Structures are given as structure tokens and as C-alpha cells.
Amino acid sequence: MKTHLLIDGDVIAFSSAAAAQMVVHDRESGWMTHQANATVGEAIVENALWTLKMGLKADSFEVIITDPEDNWRRSVDDTYKRNRTGERPMLLGYLKDYLREKHGAYFWPGLEADDVLSVKMTCPGKTCGSRACRLGPGCPECDAPSVRFICVGRDKDFKTIPGLHHTWKSDVSSSGVYQVREVSQWEADRFHMIQTLAGDAVDGFAGCPGLGMKRAAEVIDNPVILVPERAVKTRGVNKGEETVKWVSEPTRDYWAAIVSQYRKAGKTEADALVSARLARLLRHGEYDPETEELTLWTPEKLRGVGA
Structure with missing residues (x-):
């Protein structure tokens, strides 16, 4: 059976950008500044994706990111995530663009990466995005029983997604074995x-x-x-x-x-x-x-x- 990873690109980009950023102290002038090397950031991203693919013995993966322009939850409550006013890592936007250009990372309009991962993980054939998948279980164009899908990320909201999960940087045993949990x-x-x-x-x-x-x-x-x-x-x-x-x-x-x-x-x-x-x-x-229509819970x- 083949294994396919659905990866939260937001957490990969954020963590990699934070790891690439450093404080540089110019002792002569006394100034301390944040600096980040784009090439180093790219290398950290590549290492993260490679170790996930190797560690989980995956045959393939796709990377999903959040729509940078819109978020449907703000139509429910316009204060949603307005509390996030802290400084972001310098390379965050750059590395998201890198993921899109190098690894085909994508978003669905109005959705957070978590939502896209959840929709795809709960799709009968895990191929959500095609018209066929909306026909439900048993659709010959959608059903993919020979593929094992694993949701990869760090957000605690993933506990609301039924299926197989790997929590990045946490679900690794002391002996280096990448672990997979199932959420019923x-x-x-x-x-x-x-x-x-x-x-x-x-x-x-x-x-x-x-x-x-x-x-x-x-x-x-x-x-x-x-x-x-x-x-x-x-x-x-x-x-x-x-x-x-x-x-x-x-x-x-x-x-x-x-x-x-x-x-x-x-x-x-x-x-x-x-x-x-x-x-x-x-x-x-x-x-x-395709229509960007959303049904609220x-x-x-x-x-x-x-x-």
C-alpha cells in the first residue's frame, strides 16, 4: 500500500523561517539586528520535507497553506485571530512562496490550511478537489483504497480530524522511529x-x-x-x-x-x-x-x- 502525506505548509514555513533567523550584534556600533539567509531557510524546508517523507516511508506528499487574503471564520466572528499581533519571522512569506514554486503548495480560497487538510482527510477517496469526489463513497473516479493518507502538522485542532496523524517534531520515538496515531x-x-x-x-x-x-x-x-x-x-x-x-x-x-x-x-x-x-x-x-461555496456547521x- 502506498503512503501519501498531507502536510501543513504553514507550520513548515513558520518553523523553518524561525530557525533560519538570527540576531546579529555589531559590537562596534552596538546595534543588534535580526537577519536571515534565504538559502539557509530553503535548506531547512527541504530537510523538513525530506525527513518527513523518509521517516514516514511515504511515496508522495502535497503541501497545503492558508489563503493569505481571506478567512471564512472572520465572517462568523470578526475578532478571530486578531490577537495575533506578534512579530513574524522574516522569511515566513518568502518560504511560503518557495513552497508554492518548488513543491506546488496551494490554498483554497477563504480557507486555512487546517480546513483543507480536514476536507481532504475526510473525503471518501482523499482526492477532494475533483467534481467526482463529491459523489461520495463508491464513486469509481474517487475511491482510492490502496493509498494510506497521513495528516502532518502541529496544530492541536488536528485532533478534530478523524484519520491517521503524525505530529511534526513530536511523534518521534527515542530511537528515531516516526510514529503515526489514529484519531477515531x-x-x-x-x-x-x-x-x-x-x-x-x-x-x-x-x-x-x-x-x-x-x-x-x-x-x-x-x-x-x-x-x-x-x-x-x-x-x-x-x-x-x-x-x-x-x-x-x-x-x-x-x-x-x-x-x-x-x-x-x-x-x-x-x-x-x-x-x-x-x-x-x-x-x-x-x-x-470549484464554486468556493461553504456550508457552516x-x-x-x-x-x-x-x-
Whole structure:
């Protein structure tokens, strides 16, 4: 069976650009400046791609990058990733162009590299981009059972993509063996729900106030609907005052469980939906690369999850 790698070019370019950059101190003038050699950056990129191909015993690979001009998530929340104001490595743009010219790296309009990887990984034949692939499982032009696809990158959002994964610079044993993990459909859906509650500070969306990753995981692994009930305080200086007590009711309706957490925190279902859409990578059938039409995630997709 042949092995084909789907590589996140953003992380390759960023890491290589950072590695090629150095601080140069001119002792005579006292100035310290950042400098980077383009040839060195290119060599680091080539080494990264070569070691991935050799380490994972791949027959081929393709490199995907993020659309530099547009991002569909900003139509959901215009503050998405606006918190990323730090300085970028000098060669970042140059190395992305290098990946496009030398290795055919590409992007789909409006999408992040993560989304393209997710759409392709969840395509029945992993050949998303052709009209045939949208016909679904069993299409003779799309089905590719003899190819093993591995998603390569470092973003934690990849945990929402079912399939085989290799985390660059992490999934290597002490003896130098390149490891491959499998994310099941349930694991992918579970992580999406956890992220919907916990948010993502790196990407700039908060999730449900008061819930971190640990507590969010507990909510998803033991889902309950929180129901408000009126009660009267029976002790303390505010004895006799009315209050609201949140009572837990077991459920298998994950969306209802998520929404109830938001409501308890003073938020709405609409707030939960925004977080869910920001946290969710697109999957097969949710983006058409020819028409550039995109289908946003809806709670109905959680029906039957975990059953």
C-alpha cells in the first residue's frame, strides 16, 4: 500500500523561517539586528520535507497553506485571530512562496490550511478537489483504497480530524522511529465539543466563561443538561432571598448539554454556536473548491454522536 502525506505548509514555513533567523550584534556600533539567509531557510524546508517523507516511508506528499487574503471564520466572528499581533519571522512569506514554486503548495480560497487538510482527510477517496469526489463513497473516479493518507502538522485542532496523524517534531520515538496515531470519529467529535466549551486563547475565542479544557472534557464525558430552578436561601445574611439553583439532568443530547453550560454562564445558544463554528474544521462536503461555496456547521451534526 502506498503512503501519501498531507502536510501543513504553514507550520513548515513558520518553523523553518524561525530557525533560519538570527540576531546579529555589531559590537562596534552596538546595534543588534535580526537577519536571515534565504538559502539557509530553503535548506531547512527541504530537510523538513525530506525527513518527513523518509521517516514516514511515504511515496508522495502535497503541501497545503492558508489563503493569505481571506478567512471564512472572520465572517462568523470578526475578532478571530486578531490577537495575533506578534512579530513574524522574516522569511515566513518568502518560504511560503518557495513552497508554492518548488513543491506546488496551494490554498483554497477563504480557507486555512487546517480546513483543507480536514476536507481532504475526510473525503471518501482523499482526492477532494475533483467534481467526482463529491459523489461520495463508491464513486469509481474517487475511491482510492490502496493509498494510506497521513495528516502532518502541529496544530492541536488536528485532533478534530478523524484519520491517521503524525505530529511534526513530536511523534518521534527515542530511537528515531516516526510514529503515526489514529484519531477515531468519536475522538474527533469529542475534541470539537470540548473546544467549543473551552475556547482557544491562541485563536482568540473564549468559549464558555469559567470552563477550561479539563472541566470541558468532564462535561462532554458525562453530559447533563443544567436546568435553572428557583430556590430560597435558608441561611446567611441573605436568608429568605430568592435565588436560582442549577439542577443537573442526565442527557445524551450533547448540544443541549453545551448550551446549558453557556446559559448558566450568562451566555446564549448563539454564543455557543459561534464558538462551535470557530472550533470546527471543515469536513468533506462542507466546501466546494470549484464554486468556493461553504456550508457552516450546525448542531444537527451532533445527532448520533457517541451513540
